[in-house]
Amino acid sequence: MVTDLDIRVLDDAHFRAASALFRGTLHYAPPTDEAWETVRTTYHAGQALGAFAEGELVGTVQAFPSALTVPGGAVVRMSAVSRVGVRADWTRRGVLTAMQRAQLRAMRDAGDVAATLRASESVIYGRFGYGVATRYREIRVKRVETRVRVPIAGRVRLVDGETALPLCRGLFDRLTPGRAGSIARWTGWWTSNVQRALKEDNLKFAVASGPDGDDGYAIYKVTPGSWETGNEKPTVLAVQDLWAATPRAWADLWAFLLGVDLVGEVLAEGRPLDEPVEWLVTDRRAVRTVDESDETWLRLLDVEAALAARTYRAGEPVVIGVRDRFLPENDGAYRITAQGASRTSDEPDFVVDVDVLAAAYLGDVTFGALAMTGRFEEASGDAVARADALFAAAQTPWCGTFF
Numbered sequence: 001m002v003t004d005l006d007i008r009v010l011d012d013a014h015f016r017a018a019s020a021l022f023r024g025t026l027h028y029a030p031p032t033d034e035a036w037e038t039v040r041t042t043y044h045a046g047q048a049l050g051a052f053a054e055g056e057l058v059g060t061v062q063a064f065p066s067a068l069t070v071p072g073g074a075v076v077r078m079s080a081v082s083r084v085g086v087r088a089d090w091t092r093r094g095v096l097t098a099m100q101r102a103q104l105r106a107m108r109d110a111g112d113v114a115a116t117l118r119a120s121e122s123v124i125y126g127r128f129g130y131g132v133a134t135r136y137r138e139i140r141v142k143r144v145e146t147r148v149r150v151p152i153a154g155r156v157r158l159v160d161g162e163t164a165l166p167l168c169r170g171l172f173d174r175l176t177p178g179r180a181g182s183i184a185r186w187t188g189w190w191t192s193n194v195q196r197a198l199k200e201d202n203l204k205f206a207v208a209s210g211p212d213g214d215d216g217y218a219i220y221k222v223t224p225g226s227w228e229t230g231n232e233k234p235t236v237l238a239v240q241d242l243w244a245a246t247p248r249a250w251a252d253l254w255a256f257l258l259g260v261d262l263v264g265e266v267l268a269e270g271r272p273l274d275e276p277v278e279w280l281v282t283d284r285r286a287v288r289t290v291d292e293s294d295e296t297w298l299r300l301l302d303v304e305a306a307l308a309a310r311t312y313r314a315g316e317p318v319v320i321g322v323r324d325r326f327l328p329e330n331d332g333a334y335r336i337t338a339q340g341a342s343r344t345s346d347e348p349d350f351v352v353d354v355d356v357l358a359a360a361y362l363g364d365v366t367f368g369a370l371a372m373t374g375r376f377e378e379a380s381g382d383a384v385a386r387a388d389a390l391f392a393a394a395q396t397p398w399c400g401t402f403f
């Protein structure tokens, strides 16, 4: 373990070094002067921490201000944690652990109810109290082998990038707080993920509208294939972002995307598990799930506030005990009923670590499954079944924003 580690809030003087360090841990070169012009706008005072040892920056973490929709539709303050890295010559000496300790404390003290992240490796974050709370799937549609069963009912129009960006951003903000797991996007997200790609990637923007105006959009990119003999490759349309307020807008956008001429395959990464594209087309086997993976790693920073913010389904009450090694103020017992949740001095029916509670919190996995796999000791009686009835999700949770 490093004994003289100093964890500090970074300021302007260190942002570029922090960016270079983080990129280096992912084996990318430091940002060029041109790239830095954009990336520097995504560093803000107070949001990045640095670990210093022997006078050098050896590790960094960042958090973007966001919000998380929880079951029932309430939105809680959330930090989106990213850009986590420790220089290769300082790993496995407790640097990340020290940064996590400082960051979890800072986020909780600032009033965040939760934090979320995307993990580069799945073995890193459970120990810090993060649990997998949503998953995504990647689908590939062999467009030439199938047709959409219903025609476009409203209107889908293409919009030019510079006009489309504020339009899509406005639609996203209006449409998304609905499904549990969705998050608010910050300005830097749009800058890094869409604005920058506008120039480089020839992004296309399709906007759906119905009787009440614009109600959905898709951002996509087409990579032309090759007809060269022996080197044939299909033209691929990659869906990068697709949100719809109504089933009609959703079906219209997919019908449009699956109808773009000369495209051999439509690829959509990071989509919700319950998106019924198979049911939209004439040959369901033209739609293949090519990947399914963990999406949101959720950390409940204020367990009492998080449990109180979400709603519960009908069912008998249960008392859940929680253990939290990093934020001991979360330790305790919480009584969950169909009407709500609060701290209690009652004996818990069963006890879980805070990462296990996070995994079950949005309803993606049941307590029953977590008990069955040894993630906590199941109580006698029906307490776990009661918890599962209360926490059951009305809709599969999904985030849909990669950061």
Ligand SMILES: CC(=O)SCCNC(=O)CCNC(=O)[C@H](O)C(C)(C)COP(=O)(O)OP(=O)(O)OC[C@H]1O[C@@H](n2cnc3c(N)ncnc32)[C@H](O)[C@@H]1OP(=O)(O)O
Pocket (backbone or CB within 6 Å): 025, 026, 081, 082, 083, 084, 085, 086, 087, 090, 091, 092, 093, 094, 095, 096, 097, 098, 117, 118, 119, 120, 121, 123, 124, 127
């Ligand atoms: C949200 C994001 O930004 S995801 C991106 C994360 N960053 C990367 O993947 C970049 C490459 N990796 C790294 O920079 C580093 O390896 C980090 C940040 C993942 C870990 O930093 P470290 O300082 O090595 O972690 P630290 O020494 O505090 O390890 C704490 C524990 O986690 C374990 N651990 C940490 N990282 C890993 C890993 N990648 N694989 C296996 N175990 C790991 C350590 O063995 C240690 O276990 P112990 O408590 O039983 O001894």
